[in-house]
Amino acid sequence: DDVQLITHALARDTLSKIRDTGTAQVPFRKGLVKLGRICGYEIIDGALETEYVPVTTPLTEMTGERIKGIENVVIINVLRAATPFVEGLLKAFPKARQGVISAGRDEESGMDDAGAFPISVDYVKLPTITPEDTVIVADPMLATGSTMCTVLEAVLNDQPEPANLFVLSAVSAPDGLLRVGDAFPEATLLTVSLDDRLDENGYIVPGLGDAGDRAFG
Numbered sequence: 001d002d003v004q005l006i007t008h009a010l011a012r013d014t015l016s017k018i019r020d021t022g023t024a025q026v027p028f029r030k031g032l033v034k035l036g037r038i039c040g041y042e043i044i045d046g047a048l049e050t051e052y053v054p055v056t057t058p059l060t061e062m063t064g065e066r067i068k069g070i071e072n073v074v075i076i077n078v079l080r081a082a083t084p085f086v087e088g089l090l091k092a093f094p095k096a097r098q099g100v101i102s103a104g105r106d107e108e109s110g111m112d113d114a115g116a117f118p119i120s121v122d123y124v125k126l127p128t129i130t131p132e133d134t135v136i137v138a139d140p141m142l143a144t145g146s147t148m149c150t151v152l153e154a155v156l157n158d159q160p161e162p163a164n165l166f167v168l169s170a171v172s173a174p175d176g177l178l179r180v181g182d183a184f185p186e187a188t189l190l191t192v193s194l195d196d197r198l199d200e201n202g203y204i205v206p207g208l209g210d211a212g213d214r215a216f217g
């Protein structure tokens, strides 16, 4: 499976701050925005190429560079914890088209024998995807991976295969990466941290708690 760590020092620094219980709602949310921006820059650096373009400076003509494909980006916001994370990504990809999907774990049902949760989907609004697109599905937490699998099914349903498909999370559990990687081998799984494990309630340990609750109250 294609799992890649985002190792930028600022990403690790920012993630460590938002993990801490001493980080209140506003700095938590701002931290997620910052992390999204850094992750966006890292995706640009790692996955997109540049091409040469002519530039006229006030003094002379020269050859400069531009990022290829940066205008063909689709970002999927998995409500609600991904909203600040996506706000940061949009700073790196200001022209991105955005899809929104509300998908959440049915916590009452608990984990099934396979370690997955039933997922309820309430709202789906997606842009049309083209074969040129880089699609980034963002959710700060990948725990059992149940939410992400449901989201990816909805995103890829009846659409052409995009040029690049990234699943981006801040913290991931091994189970979640395995589940998503098995079901969607075409996806590149990007995460700032691969955490140790899930607890009996399906929470990531050490994790950062419930990102939705911490960001929105």
Ligand code: PRP
Pocket (backbone or CB within 6 Å): 078, 079, 080, 081, 082, 103, 104, 105, 117, 139, 140, 141, 142, 143, 144, 145, 146, 147, 148, 176, 202, 210, 211, 212, 213
């Ligand atoms: C959290 C998180 C993911 C999901 C991960 O959302 O933002 O969407 O859980 O868990 P999984 O990998 O086991 O499916 P939650 O359901 O708490 O919704 P919220 O963002 O609205 O708080």
